[in-house]
Amino acid sequence: MRIEIEYFAILREQAGQAGESLELDAATPVEVYRLLAERHGFAPGHDRLRVAVNDAFADWHTPLADGDRLVFIPPVAGG
């Protein structure tokens, strides 16, 4: 299946791109994050971040489906 990943803020800078797509076997967000953290050198463990699937906050262990859009959310700092 194909998963779209979009990056914001520090992860966008560290990945050197605003997004990418991955071809994977069945996976969960935490598995995708570990793969990409290894590839791009993201420092924090997934427990420091939140994750969104298709623009809604999601569980790290929810099974992903073909075409899902994934965003990893570093600690926020609005206001």
Next chain:
Amino acid sequence: MKRFALADRPVDTRALRESLADPGCGGYAAFEGWVRDHNEGRRVRRLEYEAYPDLALAEGTRVVAEAMERFSVNARCVHRTGDLAVGDLAVWVGVSGAHRDEAFQACRYIIDEIKRRVPIWKKEHYTDGTAEWVNCVACAAHS
């Protein structure tokens, strides 16, 4: 009328305030967050705000709706994105209600929850030429 909005240019706070005017309201409270020239001992030259727009709008709208429900008030919030200079308005919250207590409490609730939950990030650019994403020291450890 949008309860929560992202703005990539300066915010017209007067129009926002007027949009909350209501003959049934005896109290209005507003909060403005401004860009400060220092943070944790470092001198800040400018800020950059970046949002995850779809989820920021959804979560910001939820926060304002929660405050309206919980405190029986009318409320709105606007958050800036993009490049901001020292002194610029970064976030605006306005609340009108029958009485001042609810207005103050709702205003406080909204700004606190926005800062805690809405996916918006702040990059500080310092006078010494360095820059850092706030709240994310550990994220940058290996970069």
